[in-house]
Amino acid sequence: MNRSPTAATPSIVDREPVAGAPVGSAAAAWQFVAKTMAIANMEVRKLRHDPMELLTRAIQPLLWLLIFGQVFGRLHALPTGDLTYTEFLAPGILAQSVLFVAIFYGISVIWERDLGIVHKFLVSPTPRAALVLGKAVSAGIRALSQALIVYIASLALGVRMNLTPHALLGVLFFVMTGAALFATFSLIIASLVKTRERFMGIGQVLTMPLFFASNAIYPTSIMPDWLKWIVAINPLTYEVDGLRALMLTGGESALGLGMDALVLTVTLAFLVGVGARLYPRIIV
């Protein structure tokens, strides 16, 4: 078979320099960051146009803290060390509400596919990893409102919060990285299942195990060994552990803050790599 189009049509124009193409790896790296931030910036604009969505998302973490937290706190059945149960719970609920928002992020990716927005992004000269990471950072920005709500509620409930700048910066990192990680996981699922109906089913199946098989609402010390193994490979565990160390006055990390940050960052990088390969498939 003749695979050379030039043989069939000899009048192809000569190669010509193309405007905007990056020259050198530093320029390419800068463009990667600039494009990632451009996508995230659009998310900020959308939130500014319609901030109502953020308010509706505040309800769930409030219910967990105010109802579940207050009732379970009275049992005094869980070994939470020096922390009251509400103090133990607050970082777990922040991580959980970030998870719940991020894990359904794939729905908006499917919606953007249906509109043709994804097509437009994929036709542009943008590295697929920048598109995926841009979406991940967008999810991170959305998750920050959850942090604000949990902080306000926790302070109102008398939780001794660590409000030093470095602790707040650390929380910012863990909230955004956690949201980015689960949103990218969600994008990967959306790219594979492609329809809202199938996505909703899988999203609901995944959310509960991720939440319950973690240290979010009870300490791992009371778990059977088989469950501890699952908890150890659940990224949410590391997010909760990091948040528990940073959010609370006298909070401690059971796994090590460095380890928490490393696990989340490496998992996010891995998922962005996988997502970059699978995201283009969502349009097929």
Add this chain to the structure above:
Amino acid sequence: MPDVIRTALASSPYNAEMDDVLATDRLTKRFGHVMAVNAVSFSIARGEAFGILGRNGAGKSTLIKMLTTLLPPSSGSAVIAGHDLTHDAATVRRLIGYVPQGLSSDPDLTARENLQILAALYDIPRSQRRGRIQSILSLVGLEDVANRLVKTYSGGMTRRLEIGQAMLHQPTLLFLDEPTVGLDPVAREAIWTHVHQLRAELGVAVCLTTHYMDEAEHLCSRFLVLRNGAGVSTGSIADLRAAARLAQASLDELFAYFTGDAVGQEKHG
């Protein structure tokens, strides 16, 4: 027919000696056992307006998706402005503009923001962005509503914005996938006028798919007719008439002849 259309049509007859901006060679896409696009070869000249015609499921959208780098071909090849579609996709992406089927601007952003994101994704230098966006807004007649959310736009306005988005980086070849489906007659005519304006002012070649034979006739000087994924005829309306041995046939009748359909059945989109 508006004057601008007549002028553009008259000024760009196909000339076989012109440089080709696109050339495919036996381009093929298989999905399992289904041949969505089967060994299609055709070329588009610089500045030309080219129509890909065919029934639903004939392979038009799959062909466009391959040519816009969204789908990798199963076999065969294509060259766009001198760059191989498969091996040099990143460069091809800088040279083409694409308006997908459906209304694909982000409804939760303003027209200006929709253009700003693409300016960033296409690496348009910051110093040029404001001016480029302003001239595109004026080109598609949306200057006065540029700061309104796109969800408040009519279908025709959104379509014009999308054409503006696709032209922001000044591509050599613009792909339009069913550009006027769902638009009222006035909005359709406005889109046609804009497409001809783009060609006349910017010299961009246009490759569009359509079900509407009147649209194809208004906008395009040459055509590719697809049937069951295969190219059954290509060329100007005179070429199609000669191939069909129907000297007086309209494009409608030629479409019916080549796709095996009754006249006009495919007009519903």
